[in-house]
Amino acid sequence: MAKIIQKHLNLDNLLNKGVALLTAQGYHGTGLKEILDAVQIPKGSFYNYFASKEEFGAAVIEHYINPFIEQLDNHLQNPALDALSALNLYFAQLIAELEKADFKGGCLLGNLIGEIGDTSELCRIALQVAVNRYRDLVQAGLAKAQQEGTVRTDKTAQAMADLLVNAWQGALLRMKIEQSSAPLKQCCDELLGDFFKA
Numbered sequence: 001m002a003k004i005i006q007k008h009l010n011l012d013n014l015l016n017k018g019v020a021l022l023t024a025q026g027y028h029g030t031g032l033k034e035i036l037d038a039v040q041i042p043k044g045s046f047y048n049y050f051a052s053k054e055e056f057g058a059a060v061i062e063h064y065i066n067p068f069i070e071q072l073d074n075h076l077q078n079p080a081l082d083a084l085s086a087l088n089l090y091f092a093q094l095i096a097e098l099e100k101a102d103f104k105g106g107c108l109l110g111n112l113i114g115e116i117g118d119t120s121e122l123c124r125i126a127l128q129v130a131v132n133r134y135r136d137l138v139q140a141g142l143a144k145a146q147q148e149g150t151v152r153t154d155k156t157a158q159a160m161a162d163l164l165v166n167a168w169q170g171a172l173l174r175m176k177i178e179q180s181s182a183p184l185k186q187c188c189d190e191l192l193g194d195f196f197k198a
Helices: 002-025 032-039 043-049 053-077 083-100 108-116 121-148 157-178 182-195
Strands: none
Touching: 002 032, 002 043, 002 053, 002 108, 032 043, 032 053, 053 083, 053 108, 053 121, 083 121, 083 157, 083 182, 108 121, 108 157, 121 157, 157 182
């Protein structure tokens, strides 16, 4: 039992450190040895968890998106909030966190899409799955807002969710070069605060 718990802790540590290092340094800028040294796992043990760095990268992508999905879902499930307010609150919290981090890192998904999205098939699929899971939850929130009468119904929730996710990813890239949350706020204000409203 203790061995199983330790193995799970090691895996969690590997994935958490992978998120931190890949966000800060990119996929190609992060060596396997650096990851293993950071979590104090010998190289041979790494292969008990992953067959390759590429497989590790795909697992990190899945691990990275889960807390964002959980956070958004918690807002959407909050009975004190209507769906549009929940979406606005969620994105406002993300913006506050990025401001606190001095706009460093951005979004690991966006970073990796640009770096390896067309060179690693395994990671491309993992990125696509992660983006689609995220988009689907945004879509569910917008569909709920349509039912509540706060979001327009002449466009589909899926089309609006795609637009929001695409614009948000672009705004995250602009944030990095502008060193400002203005692109993120504009994205939310223009879409959630205006274009999507009923």
